[in-house]
Amino acid sequence: MKTLKYTGLLLCLPFLQACGPKPKAVTSNINNDTIPVQVMALQQQNASAPITVSGKFTTDDEVMLSFKTGGIISTVNVSEGDAVKRGQLLATLNPTDINAQLQQAQLANEKAERDYQRVQNLYKDSVATLEQLQNGKTAMQQARQQLNMAAFNQQYSQIRAPKDGYILKKLANVRQQVTAGTAVLQTNGAGAGKWMLRVSISDHEWAMLQVNDEASIETTALPGQTLQGKVTRRSEGVDAATGTFSADITITANKPQAIAAGMFGKAIISVKHDKVKGSQTWQIPYEALLDGDGANGYVFVTDDNKTARKLKVSVAGIEKNTVTISGGLAGARSLIISGSAYLTDNSPIIVQPSKTAAK
Template identity: 75%
Template sequence: MKKIKYTGLLLCIPFIYACKPHPVTVSNKGGADTIAVQVRPLKQQANNATIAVSGQFTTDDEVMLSFKTGGIISNLNVKEGDAVKKGQLLATLNPTEINAQVQQANLATEKAQRDYERAQNLYKDSVATLEQLQNSKTNLQQAQQQLKAAAFNRQYSEIRAPKDGYILHKLANVGQQVTAGSAVLQANGAEAGKWMLRVGISDREWATMQLKDPAIIQTTAMPGQLLQGVVSRKSEGVDAETGTFSADITITGKKPQAIAAGMFGKATIIPSRSSNAGNTTWQIPYDALLDGDGNSGYVFVTDDNKTAHKVKVTVAGIEKNTVTVSSGLADAKALIISGSAYLTDNSVITVKSPQTASK
């Protein structure tokens, strides 16, 4: 009984294999097989199509303010959103420790000064040697430099506004102990700094836009109003947090009063590249790209629907189902989008319709 079952299973294998899809090949008169493929006409896309982006407003002079020394915060004289003037006192540390250090340095300087004067008198009386006089002078100079360092640290145990602007964020509170260099306040020079919209862009958009490309900016804070701007910066690497590139669009002209740091905005960038053959791209299906390596790969094209040619292309960007090609397809008429895996350079092909392929 088992032999009969196994024999029936073996007899079914050829039928199962015959039902599997295989590339359609037709033998031609020369003996070579003709491979059935599908093609798509190649259409160039001009790179100067507008680019829609969004992001947040900021300035080019945002700064984190901190103390030169560590200690306990005794005063914070501002709140988030406060306008400040250049030189205004914003925060101070408890001065007990730093004042003690300055006093110690001052006492050491006074002692070194007395020792040096005594060594001078003894040297004049031939009691002290020249070496002793020189050593006392060196001790005095060291003490004077330590006093300068202590006075400098005391000066920067308080935070003053570097320029006219606004307090964006308060990062510490009164009574909190902070280390040297820890950010306490974030401020900007809202009146002097250049306002910009910082936006995220895809790799394709990054490749298309250039510095100084014009842009039109909008924000819901000013409905119906348009701001003019230019692309002032393109990042040279991907942001680790967002996974995208970034760009800055600087507002040209005076900053509108309705804009604040962190506010959301949209922009339309108008790429300045002309639509000539050297500055065009092609959108091709992802499956048509073969042997992709970095920014290059290979595709099969045909000019006469009879012969396939393998050409190298430059990849400008990859999205979910498509690939943007920036060069390599200028002289091709049609792209082979199905059957490429069975082709070699100069393979003989026959073009099948999509209806035929679906059967």
């Protein structure tokens, strides 16, 4: 009988435990609205860091020379590489056609003057009308302009050097027929010594350098010699062929004697952005920029690693993996680089270690 009582008691134990007080559940310290993010420290770029660039020498005054009228080339007095002086005769057209046109214009002008003089005398004798006198004067003026145009065309049936320089290319030969405006010779003004190095620059470099920044230039044609120059032009648009911006560095000191157009050179530009208002720049990952429109965008930063703050920034340049920011991040401590898509202004966050740090 006792055995039955103990067995019943044992069977009731599970029910008694189920009716008893439950243990407290372990609660998480992380709020369900808290968003995990990764951050990086913000550091301003050194505005005085030099920029190394490369390009080709040019004089920026290369000219394609052509004839005003078409015809057959009679003479070409120069070859590629020849030095020329301002006003020097370089090429001429066969003069037969243009001389005939000039003579016709001269004869037509002489006839118009005679006709006008005759009508003027008849008008004085009251034989010719005022209308006839005016028409005669107009015909004479038209003939005179035709003569001026023919004389002008004769003058430009020959090519003369516009300034001291060199022949870069000869594009046509003697006895070749050319139309008006067809390039015959290409020259430059290298005789004046106004050489410059035209270089390609990236978006980030474009944002950093300014006109009048000083530079030192070297070329393999002048081993051991350094040329001094300064930035005189910074393009305001991207070259469609190269996809980069360009800048001109004009040589100001130690001007070379042995430089040719198209020769390769390297330059180191000393950037002095600390003298330019709003010259602070930061390099941030491309993924951290939100709603970018080319000039502006938004990023999230945090100062206490607990709350995200949304900032509007100015975009100075976009490269393959990074973005150059020129304004809006002053005073910010850390940039949120992961998880930004889920954030709003003042969102609570929890900072997680980056994969690189975890390794």
